[in-house]
Amino acid sequence: MKKICFFDTKPYDKTYFELLKKDFDINIEYFENKLGPKTAFMAKGYEAVIAFVSDTIDQETIDVLYQNGVRLIAMRCAGYNNVDFKAAFGKIHVVRVPAYSPYAVAEHAMALLLTLNRKIHKAYIRTRDFNFSLNGLVGFDLHGKTMGIIGTGKIGQIFIDICRGFGLKVIAYDPFPLKNTDIQYASLEELCKEADIISLHCPLTKDTFHLINQETIGLMKKEVYLINTSRGALINSEDLLEALKAEKIGGACLDVYEEETELFYEDMSYTIIQDDILARIMSMPNVIVTSHQAFLTKEALHNIAETTLSNCKEFFDDKILNNEVCYQCSRGEVCPREKNKRCF
C-alpha cells in the first residue's frame, strides 16, 4: 500500500480522506503543520504530499521536498497560485482538483450578499439579546439591480443563474468570453460603471493581481457592493479600505484576503492581530468576512478527497496525470502529457 503525507490537516479534511482512502489503496500520515520551507523535511520517505492553498510552496519548499524524495504535490484545491511552478518543473509533478463544487462557492457568494445587504448578522445578535429594534437594518431589493460578474468560468456561470433567479440584471467581463451564450458581456470599464454589485470569479494571475484598485474603484457607482470569493490579491486592500472610509463602496463581502495565509483557518481570537488594514476593514459595519470557507460543503469535501486520491493513484499506477498543471501548460506551450502521460 502506498503512503502519502498530508499537510495542514483539519478535522473536516481527515473525515473524508479517511472514508475514501481504502478505495484507492493508499495510506495517509496526517500533519497539522502547514507545508513551507521549514516543514518540508517532514515529507522525507513519502513520494507524494497533499497540500492546500494556505501552504507556502515556493522554490525553497520545492527544493527541500525534492531532496527528500517527493515527486508529486497533490493540491487538494482548484487554485494553485501559491505553487512556484517554475521551480517544480522537471522535478515534482503538481496535480490539483479542477472542480469540486462550483455550487458551494457560488451559493456562498449569494449567502454573503444576502447577509450583508439584509443585515442578518446584526439581526441575529440583536434578537438573541431580545433587542427587536429595526433601526439600522435597512437593506435594498436585489430585484432590478445590476450584477457585474468578473470571470464567467464554472463558478461565475452558476452565480449568474442564481442572480437571475433573484431578478438581477447580469453583465459580465471575461477576456475569454463564452461562445453561444446569452450572457451579456461588457468591458471591465463598462462593468465597473454600470454594476450595483460586483462579484469576482476569476483566477489570481499576474493580469488579475489588484484588478480592483483605486482606479477601477474610481469608475464604480457610489455605494457599490463588492463580493470576493476568489482570491484576496484580486483586490488592493489598502484601496478597498480607503474606498470604504470614503463611503464609495457601500458594502464588501470577503471570503478571501490578500494576506490571509497566516490568519485564515486558525483560531486567532486570543492573538493581537498585527494586520492593521484587515483589522480596520473588519471594523466597518458594512463589511462581512468569512475565513475562505466558500468551498466548505459536504459535497465539496467528498469530491476533493475523491479527486485528490484519484490523482495520487494515477501517479502511483503510472497512468496519465489527468489533472496535472505545470509551468509549460500555464504558458500555453506544447505539453507532452497526452503522449508521455506526464507534463515532463
Ligand code: NAI
Ligand atoms: P474557471 O477556471 O472555471 O473560471 C475562471 C474564469 O476566469 C474563466 O472564464 C477565465 O476566462 C476567467 N478569467 C481569466 N482571466 C481573467 C481576467 N483577467 N479577468 C476576468 N476573467 C478572467 O474557475 P472557477 O472554478 O470558476 O473558479 C474561479 C476562482 O474561484 C478560482 O480561480 C479560485 O481562485 C476561486 N475559488 C475560491 C474558492 C473558495 O473557497 N473561496 C474555492 C474554489 C475556487
